[in-house]
Each structure stands twice: as structure tokens, then as C-alpha cells.
Amino acid sequence: MPDELLERLRKFQTDYFPAHRDEFQSLINKGQHPKTLFLGCSDSRIVPYLLTGTGPGDLFILRNVGAIVPPYDGSYGIHGTAAGIEFAVLQLKVDRIVICGHSHCGAVKSAYEGVPDNAINLRAWLSLIDEALLPVCQTNEALRKVEQRSIVLQLERLMNYPMVRAAVEDKKLTLHGWYYVIEDGEVQVFDVEKGQFVAAHIADNCGTGPYIKHDDCGCNYL
């Protein structure tokens, strides 16, 4: 019985690769210089390259259940996402970080409904979005709201990473919160000034962030 996944691997090398060989070779010769760290939920329906029209070498991608940024202080253990953020900012020197959540997120649903008893890591991980949960009935509307609140929470958490904060303050790095509405094929970007998500087709930019408290003027953004 043919293994479909194996067939796909072979197809990549025989069908796709020959036409793009030079592009891949160039990415080896010159190295990778992605400008964007895309930190998205692991959900199979998010396809970063499709959403952004990008290809090899364009995005440095980190994905996890819920598009969660773990606390910088390591209080939830050593995590690959934290290491990836440091790598992207300090070594690759990306100039954008996108946090991409989405509608119908299983992580948010599980945060309300619970997880199997033996999913000890998942339970601990999902507690990282507790702050975004609303004490309301689990309606579709409430879930959509919590999915968006979680994205904003992760943006705030990113700012606790000293190298992220420093790069943002130096205006070398911009943080974007994206909410992908799967059923509409639409990404909504978080506008910190408006305090809400705005559909990409009417937005002025890819989303503004982060929150920086200016002691002198009291404003919340750069």
C-alpha cells in the first residue's frame, strides 16, 4: 500500500524542486535573512505562506498550541518558543513579530472545556491563557472574543522579553497581532490605538503595538 506522505516527499523533489533549485541554492549561499517572525497557532488550517504570499526564506516560523508566548522568566520551564524568540530577535534580527491566532481555536475551547487527565503538559500550557478567559458561558461570540484577547495578552508578554522590548524601543522591531477568521479568509489586525481588531482590507498597516507606558505622557504606545 503506497504511503501517501512518502509520495508527497518524492513529488516535492521531482515536481517542485527542479524549478526552484537556484532559489534554494541562493538561500544556502547567502544564508537565511527572514524579516518576519511568524508565531502562530499550530492549527492545521493556518497556512502562513498562503496568508502572506511568501515562500522559502521569508518567514521564521514558531508554532505552538494557541500561539502562546511563554513567560520570559522561565516559570513554565524551558520552552522552544522562548528560545525561538531570542534566536529571531538577537541573531536573525527580524524587524517584525506577528502573533497569529484564529477563529475556532481548539486551544481556547480546551481552556474552557478541559483536556484529558494525562495531558499534563497541555493543561499547564493552556493555563497561560487563563488571563484572557472571560467568566461567561461558552458561546461562539465569547470564544471569538477570548481568541482575540489572547492575542493581545501574548503581545504584552512579548514585551517582557528584554531583547524584544529593547528592539521595539529602538524602533527596530514592530509587533503585530493578527486574528485569522478562517471562514471569511480574512485577517484582522490589532490596532492598539483603537483598542480593537481591524479587517486587513481597511487597515492602514499590519497592526500596531506594543504597549509601552510612557511615564511622561501616559500614552500606551510608541
Ligand SMILES: [Zn+2]
Ligand atoms: Zn488555535
